[in-house]
Amino acid sequence: MEARSLELSDPDRDALTVFRDDTGIWMTCTSGDHEVTVGPLALEPLTRWFAATPPQ
Structure with missing residues (x-):
């Protein structure tokens, strides 16, 4: 599998x-x-959690 990443940063x-x-x-x-x-x-528990969390 090819490795994948997501990078996020806040104002600080x-x-x-x-x-x-x-x-x-x-x-x-x-x-x-x-x-x-x-x-x-x-991966599975994170996928379930994101799928069950409504967008805000």
């Missing part, structure tokens, strides 16, 4: 990167000099 320049590869989903949050990465996470 904090960032969220969501990365998908063969092992699952990885999420990295960055704020200034601090960074936290979690993963691999299973």
Whole structure:
């Protein structure tokens, strides 16, 4: 599988990167000099959660 990523940032320049590869989903949050990465996470629970969450 080809790896895919989504990068988002807020006005304070904090960032969220969501990365998908063969092992699952990885999420990295960055704020200034601090960074936290979690993963691999299973794709199915995230897909169900996004599908059940109405847009605001």
